[in-house]
Amino acid sequence: MDPEKNPDWLRMRELAALLRQYNHAYYLQDLSLISDQDFDRLLQELEQLENKYPQWVEDDSPTQRVGGGVMAGFETREHLRPMLSLGNTYSEEDLQSFHDRCCKSLGFNPQYCAELKIDGVAISLHYLNRKLEYAVTRGDGLRGDDVTTNVRTIESIPLLLSPTAPAEAMEIRGEIYMDRSAFEQINRNKRELGEETYANPRNFASGTLKLLDSKQVRRRKLSALCYQLDGDFEFLQGKARHHLRMDLLAAWGFPVSDHRIGPSSFEEVLDFIHCWHNGRAELPFDIDGVVVKVDDFGQREELGYTAKSPRWAIAYKYPAQSVQTILHHVQFQVGRTGVITPVAHLQPVEVAGTTVQRASLYNDAEIRRLDLHIGDTVHLEKGGDIIPKITDVVKELRPAGAVRVGFPDTCPECGTTLVGHDALHYCENHRDCPPQILGRLEHFVSRKAMNIEHLGPETLSALLQQHIIHDAADLYALTQEQLSPMERMGERNRTRLLQSIEDSKKTPFEKVLFALGLRGIGEVASLTLARKFQNMANLSTATREELMRIHEIGEKSADQILAWFADPLNQSLWARLASQGLSMTYRSRTSPSSSAFEQGIHAVMEPRPLENKKLLVTGRFEHVDRETLKQRIEDAGGTNLSSISSKLDFLVAGAEAGPSKLRKAEELGIRLLSEEEILKILQGNSTREP
Ligand code: IVH
Numbered sequence: 015m016d017p018e019k020n021p022d023w024l025r026m027r028e029l030a031a032l033l034r035q036y037n038h039a040y041y042l043q044d045l046s047l048i049s050d051q052d053f054d055r056l057l058q059e060l061e062q063l064e065n066k067y068p069q070w071v072e073d074d075s076p077t078q079r080v081g082g083g084v085m086a087g088f089e090t091r092e093h094l095r096p097m098l099s100l101g102n103t104y105s106e107e108d109l110q111s112f113h114d115r116c117c118k119s120l121g122f123n124p125q126y127c128a129e130l131k132i133d134g135v136a137i138s139l140h141y142l143n144r145k146l147e148y149a150v151t152r153g154d155g156l157r158g159d160d161v162t163t164n165v166r167t168i169e170s171i172p173l174l175l176s177p178t179a180p181a182e183a184m185e186i187r188g189e190i191y192m193d194r195s196a197f198e199q200i201n202r203n204k205r206e207l208g209e210e211t212y213a214n215p216r217n218f219a220s221g222t223l224k225l226l227d228s229k230q231v232r233r234r235k236l237s238a239l240c241y242q243l244d245g246d247f248e249f250l251q252g253k254a255r256h257h258l259r260m261d262l263l264a265a266w267g268f269p270v271s272d273h274r275i276g277p278s279s280f281e282e283v284l285d286f287i288h289c290w291h292n293g294r295a296e297l298p299f300d301i302d303g304v305v306v307k308v309d310d311f312g313q314r315e316e317l318g319y320t321a322k323s324p325r326w327a328i329a330y331k332y333p334a335q336s337v338q339t340i341l342h343h344v345q346f347q348v349g350r351t352g353v354i355t356p357v358a359h360l361q362p363v364e365v366a367g368t369t370v371q372r373a374s375l376y377n378d379a380e381i382r383r384l385d386l387h388i389g390d391t392v393h394l395e396k397g398g399d400i401i402p403k404i405t406d407v408v409k410e411l412r413p414a415g416a417v418r419v420g421f422p423d424t425c426p427e428c429g430t431t432l433v434g435h436d437a438l439h440y441c442e443n444h445r446d447c448p449p450q451i452l453g454r455l456e457h458f459v460s461r462k463a464m465n466i467e468h469l470g471p472e473t474l475s476a477l478l479q480q481h482i483i484h485d486a487a488d489l490y491a492l493t494q495e496q497l498s499p500m501e502r503m504g505e506r507n508r509t510r511l512l513q514s515i516e517d518s519k520k521t522p523f524e525k526v527l528f529a530l531g532l533r534g535i536g537e538v539a540s541l542t543l544a545r546k547f548q549n550m551a552n553l554s555t556a557t558r559e560e561l562m563r564i565h566e567i568g569e570k571s572a573d574q575i576l577a578w579f580a581d582p583l584n585q586s587l588w589a590r591l592a593s594q595g596l597s598m599t600y601r602s603r604t605s606p607s608s609s610a611f612e613q614g615i616h617a618v619m620e621p622r623p624l625e626n627k628k629l630l631v632t633g634r635f636e637h638v639d640r641e642t643l644k645q646r647i648e649d650a651g652g653t654n655l656s657s658i659s660s661k662l663d664f665l666v667a668g669a670e671a672g673p674s675k676l677r678k679a680e681e682l683g684i685r686l687l688s689e690e691e692i693l694k695i696l697q698g699n700s701t702r703e704p
Contacts, residue, residue: 017070022063022066022067023067023070025059025063026060026063026064026067026070029056029059029060029063029076030060030072030075030076032056033053033056033057033060033076034076035047036048036053037076037079037169038169057076057077060075060076060077061077064077072174073145073173073174074172074173074174078166078173079166079167079168079169079173079232087226087639087642088159088160088161088224089159089160090153090157090158090159090160091148091150091157091158091159091160092156092157093138093150093153093155093156093157093158094185095185095244096155096156097136097138097152097153097155097156097158097187098155098319098322098323098324099155099322099323100305100323100324100327100328100329101320101322101323101327101328101329102303102328102329102330102331103328103329103330103331104330104331104332104333106284106287106330108328109284109287109306109328109330112306112328113280115325116308116313116317116325116326119316119317119325120313120316120317123279123280124308124309124310124313125276125277125278125279125308125309125310126276126277126278126279126280126282126283126306126307126308126309127256127257127260127274127275127276127277127278127306127307127309128274128275128276128278128282128283128286128287128304128305128306128307129241129271129273129274129304129305129307130271130273130274130290130294130297130301130304130305131301131302131303131304131305131329131330131331132189132191132239132271132299132300132301133191133215133216133299133300133301133302134189134190134191134192134215134216134219134220134299135151135152135189135190135191135216135219135220135223135697136151136152136187136188136189136190137149137150137151137152137161137165137187137188137189137190137223137238138150138151138152138158138185138186138187139165139171139185139186139187139188139240140183140184140185141175141179141183141184141185141186142181142182142183142184143181144174144175144176144177144179144180144181145173145174145175146162146165146166146171146172146173146174147162147183148160148162149161149162149164149165149166149171151223151224154649159224161223161224163228164222164223164224164225164228164231165190165223166228167228167229167231167232167236168190168231168236168237168238169235169237170237170238170239170269171238171269172266172267172268174267175266175267175268176265176266176267178265178266179266179267180247180249182247182249184243184245184247185243185244185245186240186242186243186263186268187240187241187242187243187244188238188239188240188241188242188268188269189238189239189241190219190223190236190237190238191215191216191219191236191237191238191239191299191300192215192216192218192219192222192234192235192236192237192299193215193235193237193298193299194215194298194299194300195298196234196235197212197214197215197218200212200218200234212690214300214694215299215300216300216694217690217693217694217697218234218690219236220693220694220697221636221637221689221690221693222234222236223236224637224638225637237269237299238269239269239270239271240263240268240269240270241260241270241271241305243259243260243262243263246311250262254310254311254312255277255309255310255311256276256307256308256309256310256311257276257277257309260274273290273297276307276309277309283304283306286304287304287330290304291332294332301332302331302332303329303330303331303332304329304330305327305328305329305330306327306328306329306330307326307327308326308327313326314326321538333395336365336393336394336395336405337363337364337365337393337394337395338363338391338392338393338394338408339360339361339362339363339370339391339392339394340360340361340389340390340391340392341358341359341360341386341387341388341389341390341391341392341404341419342359342360342361342388343359343388344356344357344358344359344375344381344386344388344419345357345359346421346422346426347449348425348426348427348441348447348449348450348453349449349450349453349626350449350450350452350453350454350456350457350531350626351440351450351453351531351533352440352441352442352443352444352447352450353438353439353440354421354422354425354426354432354438354439354440354441355374355375355376355377356374356375356376356377356378356380356381356419356421357372357373357374357375358372358373358374358375358386358392358404359371359372359683360372360373360392360394362685363394365394365395365402369685369686369691370394370402371683371685372402372685373394373402373403373404374403375404377437377438377439378421378434378437378439379437381419381420381421384404384406384407385407385409385418386404386407386418386419387407387412387416387417387418387419388416388417388419389412389413389416390407390408390411390412390416391407391408391411391412392404392405392406392407392408393405393406393407393408421439425441425443425447427441427447427448427449428441428443428446428447428448430442430443430447436570444581444583445583448478451478451484451485452471452474452475452478453626454485454486454531455474455478455483455485455486455489456471456474456653457529457531458486458489458529458530458531459474459489459518460529460648460653461648461649462525462528462537463521463525463528463529463531464518464521464525464526464529465518465521465525466489466511466514466515466518467510467511467514468507468510468511468514469489469511469514469515470653470654470655470656471628471653471655471661472655472656472657472659473500473503473511476500476501477500480499482496482497485587486529486530486587486591487587487590487591487594489515490515490519490591490594490595490596491594492511492512492515493512494508494509494512497511497512502656518596519594519595519596519597520597521596521597522544522597522600522601523544523549523550523597523598523599523600523601524540524541524543524544524545524600525540526591526596526597526598527540527543527544527550527553528540530578530584530587530588532574532575532578533574533578534570534571534574535571535574535575539567539571542564542567543564543567543575544600545600546564547600548599548600549598549599549600550588550592550598550599551598553575553579554579554585554588556575558572558573558576561575561576623650623651623695623696624647624650624651624652624695624696625650625651625652626651627651627652627653627663627664628652628653628654628655628661628662628663628664629647629652629653629654629655629662629663629664629665629666629687629692630654630655630656630657630658630662630664630665630666630675631643631644631647631654631666631668632665632666632667632668632671632672632675633667633668633669633670633671633672634668634669634670635668635669635689636668636669636689637689637693638689638693640668643666643692646696647666647692647696650695650696658675658678658679658682658684659682660682660684662679662682662684663684663685664684664685664686664687664692665679665684665685665686665687666686666687666689666692667679667686667687667688668689669689
């Protein structure tokens with residue numbers, strides 16, 4: 015019998031058409047044509063018929079958008095190509111320099127495309143045979159979470175492409191976001207129920223995408239816009255220009271923003287940016303700027319990439335939100351390299367969705383530029399990134415007799431006279447200044463360095479105070495007996511710690527080098543140095559000229575390397591570490607990430623928004639489990655503490671956080687972070703992409 019004549023077939027088509035219509039009205043027109051209960055009833059009927067007649071299930075059936083059951087967590091997937099971030103700027107001068115650089119490298123004026131920079135979460139969509147196969151978040155740029163089940167529930171993402179689309183495997187990238195009106199409705203409901211509201215649509219969209227119950231995701235009305243189709247397939251012959259590919263995406267059924275221009279001149283791009291500066295308030299969703307991209311793919315190749323981002327594109331960000339607050343005092347913090355950083359302690363104030371009560375003042379010059387006095391009313395700005403900045407002082411509001419902020423002459427921790435280099439002040443008492451010793455050890459054991467587990471800052475600090483250790487090499491001589499007087503460290507923990515120290519001896523040379531914490535030598539430079547010089551002995555005798563021949567090593571870094579090796583304290587440290595069995599010789603590996611590096615595909619360095627920050631995670635979280643959250647904090651450079659003390663920078667308080675912890679944090683003036691806030695920080699600009 016012809017399926018068309020079968021009443022079940024007819025009912026299936028009817029149900030699908032009805033459900034599509036209700037979905038469309040609900041998600042795109044904000045109309046509820048049917049109650050949730052009735053919707054679910056129709057959907058169930060369709061599901062039952064589909065189970066009976068699997069041969070008649072349409073690839074884009076409304077049942078496919080419902081999502082599966084509740085998942086235990088997300089699998090991760092490696093990106094076919096790293097998901098890079100974009101260089102960004104808030105100034106037109108920088109934009110002009112970007113254009114000048116492009117012109118200079120290419121030898122002519124390129125044409126650009128300009129698009130809105132949607133303030134959401136990046137997503138990579140994979141299609142095969144025109145069907146959505148899987149969807150992955152940006153993650154760390156190399157691997158992301160497989161959020162396919164959730165993405166399937168997003169109405170504007172096609173599950174099945176138009177027949178004009180190619181059947182080949184394709185990857186399309188875009189942004190998932192939430193309309194302001196849908197977000198505001200959710201917050202209105204929360205307010206009415208007396209519940210805490212969500213910070214902003216981007217956080218909410220990002221949290222939603224990570225929900226384990228995809229039915230809940232469906233209810234939250236996420237949207238998407240696509241902005242990237244890479245690859246040089248046969249079917250893309252003659253389409254090596256961005257604007258042509260955007261047109262293709264639209265024709266195949268992808269949501270693509272109409273608010274874009276290109277191919278256009280640089281002047282037209284500037285007009286577009288000016289036009290959307292005020293126009294953005296009228297948009298139904300948040301944007302944080304405009305993305306400018308070279309149109310032609312051949313020209314893109316020529317311009318190339320930096321370690322983090324393409325040289326052929328830039329994000330112009332609209333000015334940040336600004337608020338006023340009061341400066342209470344300035345604290346001078348000592349870092350592990352001895353650098354002194356002034357930190358402003360402020361009257362807590364809400365800016366761009368988070369409460370801010372501290373801001374870095376960077377250096378003495380910045381304090382003088384601001385002519386800062388205690389009690390001053392200051393303007394605080396927070397851009398797309400999480401770092402708040404004091405931009406200026408409202409001099410008219412300065413209290414009478416206010417004391418000017420001055421940079422100390424001596425180290426606030428050990429009293430040594432400070433020394434100035436390159437606009438920064440240092441305490442050069444590296445051997446004995448307590449925060450430097452502790453900072454170096456914290457860095458040494460950290461995950462990206464020696465990855466010694468079960469050795470938090472508190473234990474390190476106690477080991478130092480009790481003179482059990484003095485430097486990193488002493489860790490390798492630790493015994494059960496030495497550890498036994500330590501508080502909160504039973505035999506099992508002691509054994510685990512000693513095992514972790516032992517295991518760390520297998521850490522590859524480039525990480526050992528990074529762990530030693532030479533000033534200005536990060537992960538990438540450590541790897542380059544390890545490759546170039548092969549072992550510590552060669553590196554220790556390298557000349558300034560040899561060092562400077564390396565791409566990433568400038569004059570200052572070269573001098574710092576030379577100074578590090580000239581210090582007898584360091585010479586004895588690495589000699590002892592070597593004798594304890596740590597690797598001082600480079601061994602090349604062919605793991606996927608290092609081979610990608612080898613081939614010149616640049617490593618993606620995540621921003622580390624929590625570098626040197628100490629956090630305590632407490633309570634229950636809605637969008638992540640506690641252990642994952644702690645891991646992500648460490649990945650972002652933060653350290654998890656296990657109890658509240660004045661050393662803590664943030665108390666991350668989930669639902670049902672203990673009232674005594676909250677009270678103690680308040681007494682100590684420790685900043686509280688909500689789940690939304692910490693997730694926003696971790697998302698960085700990735701999302702930084704986090
Ligand atoms: S192009 C190589 N276009 O902004 C990176 N990105 O800071 C190519 N974004 O991770 C990205 N709207 O999540 C591009 N029209 C747009 C965008 C856009 C938003 C986000 C995206 C990216 C981040 C870069």
